[in-house]
Amino acid sequence: MNEVNAKPVIFLAFAQDREDKVGYLRNLPTELDGIRKALQKARQADLCEVVERANTTIDNIIDVFQEYQDRVAIFHYGGHAGSYELLLESASGTHQLAHSEGLVSFLVKQKGLQLVFLNGCSSQQQAFDLLAAGVPAVVGTSQKIADDVATSLSVRFYSAFAQGATIERAWAEAVDQVKIEKGSNNFRDLFGDDSAGDQIADRFPWEIYFREGAEVVKDWNLPEAVENPLFGLPPIPKTHILPETPFLFLRRYEREHAEIFFGRSYYIRELYNRVSDANAPPIILLYGQSGVGKSSLFDAGLNPRLESDYKVIYIRRNQDKGLHGTLRFALEQEAAKHEEHSPTISAETNPSSPFETQPNRETLRFLEEAARNANDRLKNEIENLIERIEAFRLSEDLQVQSAKKQAPSAPQQMTDNSLLAHWLFVESQSGKPLIIILDQVEELYTRPNRELPDELADFLVALRGVFGSQAQRPRGKLILGYRKEYHPEIEEDFKIFLLPRSNVFLEPLRRKDILEVFRGVSKTAALKQFYNLSIEDDLPVIIADDLLEDKESPVAPVLQIVLTKMWNAAKQQNPQAPRFTVEQYQQLKKDGIAMGEFFAQQMRQLRHWNADAVDSGLALDVLHFHITALGTAGARSLKELRETYQHRQDILDTLVGKCKELYLLTEAQHSADFTSLTHDTLAPVVNNEYNNSDKPGQRASRILKSKMADFSENGSDVWLDEADLALVEQGDKGMHRLSEQEESLLAQSREKRRQRQRLRKQLWAGGIVMLIGIVASAVLAFVKMQEAELEARRAKSQFLTIKANEVATTDITCAMRIAQAAYALFEDDPPIPSIQALSRIYDRRNDESFYEKKFRHGDGVNSAVFSPDGQQILTASSDKTARLWSLAGETVTKFTHDAHVTSAVFSPDSQTILTASWDGTARLWSLAGDSLAVFKHDGDIYSAFFSPDGQMILTNSSDYTARLWSLNGDSLAIFNHAGYVLSAVFSPDGQMILTASSDKTAQLWSLAGNSLTVFKHDDYVTSAVFSPNGDKILTASRDLTARLWSLTSEPLAVFKHDDY
Structure with missing residues (x-):
């Protein structure tokens, strides 16, 4: 089917009653003409095809549907109707009835049909029948309707629909127009002249019905139906010249790049519709995974299309100010631009709800109620906020009284409770x-401000002040963007504060989005003329299929890498007419295009520029310095970098510059004084490389990190041994400047080394004389001892040889070990019997099965388990794979990760497999090797287990957390420690979780993430388990003890060891 034939069809069918002159509908031709004109713009834009039948017969209806088949999306009928029929015309000019039961049966078979619009009298029952049969949406009428109102309603509906509105929104606008024209309470004028008065007093006669389960049709619209979702949106203002390259590698798209930003048209349309819909919630929460392109969508996609009709402010959370402060500062700055022309805004004239004025008793009552319904984390924030409000109420009253007396002509200083006033002020001034x-709202969690412990609660109270009262809200909207892993917490808090909002989940690029990127840059007239880029026909589809093969890969940044590299290659081949070809792409694939491969390539180029900067670990340390404690990308100022690496000023600035040149770092926060990783998806790659690096800088950093906790507690009793001290000193040039505590540890360790060196010199000087005296006697004794030892070894070898021959008949493995021991006693000149015994045993091993089966990996095997039914074996290996084996030793399935696979287990029902890896992921697989779900941490994952009922998954990681997941990858709870979480297990009944950590504690948790009990040791707790009946807990620690506890942490027994 070609592109033209794929357009949806709107079928307009009209019929008159030509026999009954009284029933003649004078406005029917006007309705048809009005709808025709309303749809003209959509027809010209190739969004739809309109088919009209002015004197519709039954044959006409069937013929149109047979000709256009499933392309008919809307069937509109105008004319006389009833509960069980439509009045059509016949070829002879008389009227003809189309009975409901036949019409319903016919229409429900039209698979493309989205809406049936029955704009005739009393068609409600037919609407119900169509819904019940399966039509997604139907417009029907409850009684006889006024002809002129029917015309106005339908024309307005199709006018909005032709502009790109959804079915639901177009209907709402049409109803609103009728109510504006007739009055919202004047229902009598909407009905026909002969309608019963007692039936028309309080209802709107038209109704749109949506079939239950098919509500998605509410959002159906013409632009998306023909893959042109930007139709009808304001054009991008020509405020910037086109950039030199149409692709930005891993840089974020900003406002100046709007004309080359493609791939997010559907979300631009969806956000624009929500912003422009006055009836939609005033707050929009947009969230998606890291690297999906939220910021680019805002700045380069949505913003330029709003600015002609809206005043738009795009801001990112400022860590120093917090969310509330960032919003407040932006409004303050915008209000200041209009200060000279501003009207008076005072406490008396400022329209406000109780949340805009100084915090009063109603505010406090609301917060107290919210605290009662909140979880523990948010409850603490709200209670702290209540204390602050109570403490400052008197101060706030005095400020308001002072403001009334001064009555400034414009807001001079933004206060915590005047967001609404300033918002309305800006709207009034800008018009x-x-x-x-x-x-970047997620930075509330990833880069918290310790001085704002109640940042979220404070922000939500401020939003209540702006949006809490529907009557006093501003006309505009607030859009918040953040990463999807923080959505459950944010959504829960918004719910508690009763804030009106809608959610938009930004999915990774889909196939049609990727194709849009290629189509946009090569087909758009202005871009075609400027860049002159052509693309081989099959290439976009090939690249899209490759990128979408791995459902968990960061599609957008990898696509940016591919396109930028291909552009550079094409420009080198033909600067005047660059062309993308399949051959270029295949070569690029050979070179490697994934994020990890990209990082490895750039690091090789960096090493070619300066080998010492890379080999010492300095470059990796600088990149890792741009990652937050939670493993996300963060910005660093040039001042911070120079302070942190003051001992490497000789190379720091040029190293940072080279990292920018290689797209590893980029300017952040619109300032050359700040840098960040070029893309969020680089953070886990850098983090993984840093954690597994054996370069001097990283070795030194790990040694110091492992000692600092002990040093902080025990001071002078802790120091580095000489080997570790030497490694730290060797790595000094490849890492950040040491902290004061680290310097103290190093100074103490060096002093201990000097003491040991002095002691060795003293022992050497005092012992030299004694040594000469004992050497002579020692030599003689040594000769005698050697002779005795030789005889003893000979006897022992003979004994072992005899023993090996005896055992060989029953245990070939044991016999071989004994024979090897006999042979090893005389490796240089073994006795003949030992050689003969070992040879016989090896020969016998070749004749007998030594091991029943072998299950080989390319590196160490970290775990091996039987399936619950005992018919298969599952192994996990450092060769980056887990493998499923038959008992015959044949590989059934291979499960691949990007780093060591630390564990692999079967589900209780044996139908799925769960693996854990140092690549930061645990993965759920089918037995055939299909990836079913991915569970991500920001560090190495040590293990992953199923709950006893198999419905949940528990993981533990070096990112200081254990996490509880649903089987589809949704995070259910996070269990936070202050160190690596070394183990995590379910209780036998599956109702509790037990974790062990390097923070010297084990903790008992509820499934909701609440800590129930803490079990303390004096060093790392390496493991913790439940007793079989679940009423006791056993912990093991590097403090040389294992301990038995009650569930309430009462010590029951201590088991001491001499080493850990």
């Missing part, structure tokens, strides 16, 4: 609704 996009 446009104000849209504020606040991005």
Whole structure:
């Protein structure tokens, strides 16, 4: 089917009653003409095809559907109707009835049909029948309707629909127009002249019905149906010249790149519709995975299309100010631009709800109620906020009284409770609704401000002040953007504060989005003329299929890498007319295009530039310095870098510059003084490389990190031994500047080394004389001892040889070990019997099966388990694979990770497999090797287990957390420690979780993530398990003890060892 034939069809069918002159509908031709004109713009834009039948017969209806088949998306009928029929015309000019039961049966078979619009009298029952049969949406009428109102309603509906509105929104706008024209309470004028008065007093006669389970049709619209979702949106203002390259590698797209930003048209349309819909919630929460392109969508996609009709402010959370402060500062700055022309805004004239004025008793009552319904984390924040409000109420009252007396002509200083006033002020001065996009909200968690412990609660109270009262809300909207892993917490808190909002989940690029990127840059007239890029026909589909093969890969950044590299290669081959070819792409695939491969390539180029900077570990340390404690990308100022690496000023600036040149670092926060990783998806790659690096800088850093906790507690009793001290000193040039505590540890260790060196010199000087005296006697004794030892070894070898021959008949493995021991006693000149015994045993091993089966990996095997039914074996290896084996030793399935696979287990029902890896993921697989779900941490994952019922998954990681997951990958709870979580297990009944950590504790948790009990040791707790009946806990620690506890942490027994 070609592109033209794929357009949806809107079928307009009209019929008159030509026999009954009284029943003649004078407005029917006007309705048809009005709808025709309303749809003209959509027809010209190739969004739809309109088929009209002015004197519709039954044959006409069947003929149109047979001709256009499933392309008919909307069937509109205008004319007389009833509960069980439509009045059509006949070829002879008389009227003809189309009975409901036949019409319903016919229409429900039309698979493309989205809406049936029955714009005739009393068609409600037919609407119900169509819904019940399976039509997604139907418009029907409850009684006889006014002809002129029917015309106005339908024309307005199709006018909005032709502009790109959804079915639901177009209907709402049509109803609103009728109510504006007739009055919202004047229902009598909407009905026909002969309708019963007692039936028309309080209802709107038209109704749109959506079939239960098919509500998605509410959002159906023409632009998306023909893959042109930007139709009808304002064009991008020509405010910037086109950049030199149409692809930005891993850089974020900003406002100036709007004309080359493609791939997110559907989300631009969806966000635009929500912003422009006055009836939609005023807060929009947009969230997606790291690297999906949220910031680019905001700045380069949505913002340029809003700015002609809206005042738009795009901001990103400022760590120093917090969320509330960032929003407040942006409004303050915008209000200041209009200060000279501003009207008076005072406490008396400022329209406000109780949340905009100084915090009063109603505010406090609301917060107290919210605290009662909140979880522990948010409850603490709210209670702290209540204390602050109570403490400052008197101060706030005095400020308001002072403000009334001064009555400034414009807001002079933003206060915590005047967001609404300033928002309305900006809207009144600009004459446009104000849209504020606040991005990177997740930094509330990833880069918290310790001085703002109640940051989220404070922010949500402020939003209640702006959006809490529907009557006093601003016209504009607030859009918040953040990473998807923080959505459950944010959504829960918004729910508690009763904030009106809608959610938009930004999916990774889909196939049609990737194709849009290629189509946009090569087909758009202005870009075609400027870049002159052509693309081989099959290439976009090939690249899209390759990128989408791995469902968990960061599609957008990898696509950016591919396109930028291909552009550079194409420009070198033909600067005037670059062309993308399949051959270029295949070569690029050979070179490697994934994020990990990209990082490895760039590091090789960096090493070619300066081998010492890479080999010492300095370059990796600098990149890792741009990652937060939670493993996410963070920005660093040039001042921070120079302070942290002050001992490497000789190379730091040029190293940072080279990292920018290689797209490893980029300027952050619109300032050359700040740098960040080029893309969020680089953070886990850098983190993994750093954690597994054996370069001097990283070795030294790990040694210091492992000692610092002990040193902080025990001070002078802790120091580095000489070997570790030497490694730290060797790695000094490849790591950050040491902290004061680290310097103290190093100084103490060096002093201990000097003491040991002095002691050795003293022992050497005092012992030299004694040594000469004992040498002579020692030599004689040594000769005698050697003779005795030789005889003893000979006797022992003979004994072992005899023993090996005896055992060989029953245990070939044991016999071989004994014979090897006899042979090893005389490796240089073994006795003949030992040689003969070992040869016989080896020969026998060749004749007999030594091991029943072998299950070989390419590196160490970390775990091996039987399936619950005992018919298969599952192994996990450092060769980056887990493998499923038959008992015959044949590989059934291989499960691949990007780093060591630390564990692999079967589900209780033996139908799925769970693996854990140092690549930061645990993965759920089918037995055939299909990836079913991925569970991500920000560090190495040590193990992963199923719950006893097989419905949940528990993982533990070096990122200081254990996590509880659903089988589809949704995070259910996070269990936080202050160190690596070395083990995590379910209780036998599956109702509790027990973790062990390097923070010297084991903890008992509820499934909701609440800590129930803490079990303390004096060093790392390496493991913790439940007793079989679940009423006791056993822990093991590097403090040389294992301990038995009650569930309430009462010590029951201590088991001491001499080493750990």
